Each structure stands twice: as structure tokens, then as C-alpha cells.
Amino acid sequence: MRNIVVIGAGTMGNGIAHVFAQNGFETTLNDLNEIQLQKAKATILKNLDRQLLKGKVSEELKLKTLGRLQFVTQANRAIKQADLIIEAATENFEIKKKIFNDVMPIAPSHCVFATNTSSISIDKLAVEISQPERLIGMHFFNPVPVMQLVEIIKGEKTTPEVTKKTEELTLKLNKTGVVVNDAPGFISNRILMPMVNEAIEALSQGVAGVKEIDTIMQLGMAHPMGPLRLADLIGLDVCKSILEIMHSGLENDKYAPTPLLVKRVDEGKLGIKSGIGFYNYTIDPKNPTVDFKG
Ligand SMILES: NC(=O)c1ccc[n+]([C@@H]2O[C@H](COP(=O)([O-])OP(=O)(O)OC[C@H]3O[C@@H](n4cnc5c(N)ncnc54)[C@H](O)[C@@H]3O)[C@@H](O)[C@H]2O)c1
Structure with missing residues (x-):
């Protein structure tokens, strides 16, 4: 494998x-959107500079990394030579189906x-495409340059050879792959998203505030960040879509997005990417202030 095409240059695609x-x-x-490509380029440069400052990459590796990257709105030429095409486009079944x-x-x-879907069934997608045996889930975590895990989801039709190649x-990305079978939300989000949803529900009931909920989960459960801050990092719209997919796919109301999550998404408060979620990142992104009046 040598030539890679990544489709979708948002939060995950750039990483x-x-x-x-x-x-x-x-x-x-x-990406379809030139502005997203420019943003992705700037983010990659910023992250490489941070790695350089921490001594994690050399100046030479930084330049080589940049030299191996192309940013395009029209990818046909690269697709013709691709060994792997990974889509990280918007979490929407029809969009992903069309891309493949x-x-x-x-x-x-x-x-x-x-x-890179967080929740859409590989088998459901496989039914709609011409080469289901070559389709696999490669679920990276945010922020991709930092997070160690790749959840590899094999569908019923995915060949053992494709799973092995993945x-x-x-391993060549210096990450750890864990192979799981296909199911809505797989393992990671099946367990994570009900916790995020419950934190938002508890907030809406006034059981505790944003900071208090996050501090309890950080200090009491040794989570590196609280569930509300994590929801902002993932994107509240992404959390909502994942819950909706699990709600319908697993046919269980416990996965239904809580009304406060739906309201925040409707208001355009999507988390870090829009500047405001449960916290406000517009003034000091590293020390955001709480943005919730219960
Ligand atoms: N955000 C997370 O923390 C996270 C974590 C793991 C997996 N994921 C998954 O990764 C995928 C992307 O999520 P994201 O948070 O990066 O979304 P995002 O909204 O930040 O970015 C999606 C990008 O896809 C582009 N796009 C849409 N249709 C396209 C098309 N047909 N061709 C090319 N580009 C197209 C959009 O312009 C946008 O730039 C989703 O499937 C999501 O479930 C997200």
C-alpha cells in the first residue's frame, strides 16, 4: 500500500x-468544499508544528509529511491509483453510499x-455498493494524530484478506487495531454515547452543572476529560447522528438523543468546530467557559 485517498476534510479527515x-x-x-480543504491544511500545519515543538517529529519529517499531501476538490486522478480509499465525510448514509x-x-x-463512520452499519452500506467484499470500517479516534486506537469493523462480506491488509x-501508522463485528455503534460508541447522552440529560434535569458533571467523571472515574467536553470535541451533531443510528438500528429507546442535545444542535451549538457547545471556545479555546444556563 502506497497511495491513499481520504474523502472528507473535516475534523477527522485532516487527522x-x-x-x-x-x-x-x-x-x-x-473535499467538496475548498474552504474545508484550506482549513484542513492549516490544521495539519499547526499540529505538525506542535509535534515539532514537543520533539515528536523532526523538521525533516515535518517537511516530508507536507510534501506527501495533496489537497483537491476533484480526486479522480488519485482514485485511479489508490491502494486505499477511506471516506471521512459527513455522518450520513446516503452521502457515504454515493461516495463509494x-x-x-x-x-x-x-x-x-x-x-471512518462512527455508527453506520458496514453490512447495510455493503448492500448498496458494487464491491462489498472490499469494504471495511476503519474507525479512527479524535484527535487522530494522538489517539492510539483504530476500531476495525469487518462486515459479513468483508474478505479475510481485506481485514488482514487493514x-x-x-500497524504501519503506529496504531493499534482491534477487529470487531458489525453492529450499530460498534463497540466504542455503543458504550460511549449512552454515557454522553446521560450526562446531557442529567444536565437538563438540573442534577449538576456542566463543570460539575465533567469534574465528577474526570476525578472520580479517571476519564481524561468529562463527557460534556468530550461531546464538544466530537461535535454535538455527530453525537446526535450516532445516537439516532443506534436508536433505529438497535430498536431501543434508551439510545434516543435527549431533547437538550437536539436543541443545541438545532441552535448551531455544535461544540469546538462551531466555537460553542456546552463550553464557549471563542475567547480562549484552551480554557473555555461554560455556555449553559439551566
Ligand atoms: N468527530 C469525531 O470525533 C469522529 C470520530 C470518529 C469518527 N467520526 C466519523 O468521521 C466522519 C467525519 O466526521 P467529522 O467529525 O470529520 O465531520 P465534519 O462535519 O467535521 O466533516 C465532514 C466533511 O465531509 C465533507 N463532505 C461531505 N460530503 C462529501 C463528499 N461527497 N465528498 C467529499 N467531502 C464531503 C464536508 O464538506 C466536511 O468537510 C463521520 O462519519 C463521523 O461519524 C467522527
């Missing part, structure tokens, strides 16, 4: 492209197709 390029892969990052149906006829016959590729 995924960053780690592939840093580990020696020729990487093309594609567009790229599959153009990509080489050995190409692996991966989705595990080997994950």
Missing part, C-alpha cells in the same frame, strides 16, 4: 490524512475501501 502522510504514504485529501458508488468503478481492482496498514 487521518496527517497520520498517513507522516508514516510515508502518498496522501490525497479530498462514485469511486468504486474508477479505483484499481486491488483497492481497499474503508469508512490490520497491517494500521
Whole structure:
């Protein structure tokens, strides 16, 4: 594997492209939106500079990483030579289905197709595409350059060869891959999202404030950050979509997004990416203030 195409240059896409390029892969990052591509480029540069400052990359590796990256709104040329195409586009079934149906006829016959979806069923997507045996879930975590895990989701039709290639590729990124079977939310979000949803529900009932809930989970459960701060990092819209997919896919009301989460998303308070979620990041992003009046 040498040539990688990443589709979608949002929160996850820029991080995924960053780690592939840093580990020696020729990487093309594609988005429909030129502004997103420019933002992704700036984020990758900022993150590389931070790694440089911490002594985690050399100046030479930083420049090589940047040299291996292309940012394009039209990816057909790169798709024709791709060994792996990973989509990290908006969490929406129809969008992902269209992406795979567009790229599959153009990509080489050995190409692996991966989705970074947090919750959409690989098997459900597989039914809608022409080469289901080459589809696999490659679920990275945010922030991608920092987080060690890749949850690898094999569908019923995914071949053992594709699973093996994906595990080997994950190792080349210096990450740990854990293979799981397909189910809505897989393992990570199946366990994480009900906790986030419950934290928001407890907040809306006035049981405790934003800071108090986060501090309890940080200090009492040794979580590196509280569930509300984590929801802001993931994106409240992404949390809502994941819960909706688990709600319908697992047919259980306990996964229904709580009304306060839905309200925040409707108000455009999406977390770090929009500047405001349960915290306000617009003044000092590293020390955000609480943005919630119960
Ligand atoms: N945010 C997280 O913490 C997180 C963690 C793990 C996995 N994920 C998953 O990663 C995926 C992306 O999430 P995100 O948070 O980066 O979303 P995001 O909203 O930040 O970015 C999505 C990007 O996809 C682009 N896009 C939409 N349709 C496209 C198309 N047809 N072709 C090219 N680009 C297209 C949008 O312009 C946008 O830039 C989702 O499936 C999400 O569930 C997110």
C-alpha cells in the first residue's frame, strides 16, 4: 500500500490524512468544499508544528509529511491509483453510499475501501455498493494524530484478506487495531454515547452543572476529560447522528438523543468546530467557559 485517498476534510479527515502522510504514504485529501480543504491544511500545519515543538517529529519529517499531501476538490486522478480509499465525510448514509458508488468503478481492482463512520452499519452500506467484499470500517479516534486506537469493523462480506491488509496498514501508522463485528455503534460508541447522552440529560434535569458533571467523571472515574467536553470535541451533531443510528438500528429507546442535545444542535451549538457547545471556545479555546444556563 502506497497511495491513499481520504474523502472528507473535516475534523477527522485532516487527522487521518496527517497520520498517513507522516508514516510515508502518498496522501490525497479530498473535499467538496475548498474552504474545508484550506482549513484542513492549516490544521495539519499547526499540529505538525506542535509535534515539532514537543520533539515528536523532526523538521525533516515535518517537511516530508507536507510534501506527501495533496489537497483537491476533484480526486479522480488519485482514485485511479489508490491502494486505499477511506471516506471521512459527513455522518450520513446516503452521502457515504454515493461516495463509494462514485469511486468504486474508477479505483484499481486491488483497492481497499474503508469508512471512518462512527455508527453506520458496514453490512447495510455493503448492500448498496458494487464491491462489498472490499469494504471495511476503519474507525479512527479524535484527535487522530494522538489517539492510539483504530476500531476495525469487518462486515459479513468483508474478505479475510481485506481485514488482514487493514490490520497491517494500521500497524504501519503506529496504531493499534482491534477487529470487531458489525453492529450499530460498534463497540466504542455503543458504550460511549449512552454515557454522553446521560450526562446531557442529567444536565437538563438540573442534577449538576456542566463543570460539575465533567469534574465528577474526570476525578472520580479517571476519564481524561468529562463527557460534556468530550461531546464538544466530537461535535454535538455527530453525537446526535450516532445516537439516532443506534436508536433505529438497535430498536431501543434508551439510545434516543435527549431533547437538550437536539436543541443545541438545532441552535448551531455544535461544540469546538462551531466555537460553542456546552463550553464557549471563542475567547480562549484552551480554557473555555461554560455556555449553559439551566
Ligand atoms: N468527530 C469525531 O470525533 C469522529 C470520530 C470518529 C469518527 N467520526 C466519523 O468521521 C466522519 C467525519 O466526521 P467529522 O467529525 O470529520 O465531520 P465534519 O462535519 O467535521 O466533516 C465532514 C466533511 O465531509 C465533507 N463532505 C461531505 N460530503 C462529501 C463528499 N461527497 N465528498 C467529499 N467531502 C464531503 C464536508 O464538506 C466536511 O468537510 C463521520 O462519519 C463521523 O461519524 C467522527
